[in-house]
Amino acid sequence: MGGSVPQSTLRQSPASFRQWLAGAVHASRTAVTAKESLRGFAVSAAAGVFLALLGAFGTDAVPFGIRVAYWAGLCFAGAIVGTTVSHLIGGDGRADEKPWLYATLTVIGVTLPFTLVVWLVSDLTFYGQLKAGGFLGYLLPVFIVTVAMTGLNFLVQRTPPQTHAAPAGTPPPRFLDRLPPKLRGGELWAVEAEDHYLRLHTSRGQDLILMRLSDAVAELEGIEGAQTHRSWWVAKAAVDGAKRGDGRATLQLKGGVEAPVSRAYSKALREAGWY
Structure with missing residues (x-):
C-alpha cells in the first residue's frame, strides 16, 4: 500500500490527532434538528478530505485513495457515534437539567465506542491485523480530546439561566x-x-x-x-x-x-x- 506507517507515529502526534478528532466529535453536541445533524456530517466529511490531502498523522506515505477512505471513514464514524450518543443521552432536554452528568455520560459514551472504531480502522488499514494492546493505546488520547471537545461544545451550545413569568395572583x-x-x-x-x-x-x-x-x-x-x-x-x-x-x-x-x-x-x- 505504498509503505507502512509506524504505529508510534500514529499515536504520538497530538496536533494531528486533535485535528481529525475535532471534526469527528463535532457532532457530539446535542443535535436538536435534522439540519444540524446533516451539518455535522458535512463538516466531518470535509475534515476527512482535508486531512487526506494534508497526509496528516504520518499518512502522507499512503496512497491518496486509501488516505481519503481512512480519514473520511473515521470522521464520518465519529459523527455517527457522537450524534447517536447525544440523542440517546440528552435529546429530550435532559442535558439542560443536569449538564455535568450529561457531559460525563457523553464523554464515556463517545470515548469507548470511538476508541474501538479508531483501533479497528487504523490497525486493519495499516497493518492488516489488530495489534495486541492497540485498544488501550488509543484509549487515552481519544478520551482526552473527547473531554476537550465536549467541554468546548457545552460552552458554545449551553442554554442561558432563565426566569419565567409568574401566574396571576402570585x-x-x-x-x-x-x-x-x-x-x-x-x-x-x-x-x-x-x-x-x-x-x-x-x-x-x-x-x-x-x-x-x-x-x-x-x-x-x-x-x-x-x-x-x-x-x-x-x-x-x-x-x-x-x-x-x-x-x-x-x-x-x-x-x-x-x-x-x-x-x-x-x-x-x-x-x-x-x-
Whole structure:
C-alpha cells in the first residue's frame, strides 16, 4: 500500500490527532434538528478530505485513495457515534437539567465506542491485523480530546439561566424587595454584575446593591427573563430591539440601556425569539 506507517507515529502526534478528532466529535453536541445533524456530517466529511490531502498523522506515505477512505471513514464514524450518543443521552432536554452528568455520560459514551472504531480502522488499514494492546493505546488520547471537545461544545451550545413569568395572583419576585427605596415601584429592565455588586437598571433609574448575579437570578423567578451574558440578566419585556456587529449581538433595552449577548447564549436566545 505504498509503505507502512509506524504505529508510534500514529499515536504520538497530538496536533494531528486533535485535528481529525475535532471534526469527528463535532457532532457530539446535542443535535436538536435534522439540519444540524446533516451539518455535522458535512463538516466531518470535509475534515476527512482535508486531512487526506494534508497526509496528516504520518499518512502522507499512503496512497491518496486509501488516505481519503481512512480519514473520511473515521470522521464520518465519529459523527455517527457522537450524534447517536447525544440523542440517546440528552435529546429530550435532559442535558439542560443536569449538564455535568450529561457531559460525563457523553464523554464515556463517545470515548469507548470511538476508541474501538479508531483501533479497528487504523490497525486493519495499516497493518492488516489488530495489534495486541492497540485498544488501550488509543484509549487515552481519544478520551482526552473527547473531554476537550465536549467541554468546548457545552460552552458554545449551553442554554442561558432563565426566569419565567409568574401566574396571576402570585406574590411578586423576592428580588424586588431588595430594590433601594428610590427604585421601588418601577419596572426592572436588567441586572448587571459589577465586581461584587449588581447594578439595577429600572424605569426609575439605576442603583447598586451587594449581591451575586447567580443569587439574583434565582430570586428573579416570576419575571420572564434570561441571562444574556455572564454579567447580565435581562427582562424580556424590556427588549426594544437588537443590533449585530463583529459576530456579536447587543440587546437594546428601554431607557437606552444596551445589554451584551455572549456567544455562549446567542443561539439559544435567538431561537427563543429574543432577537
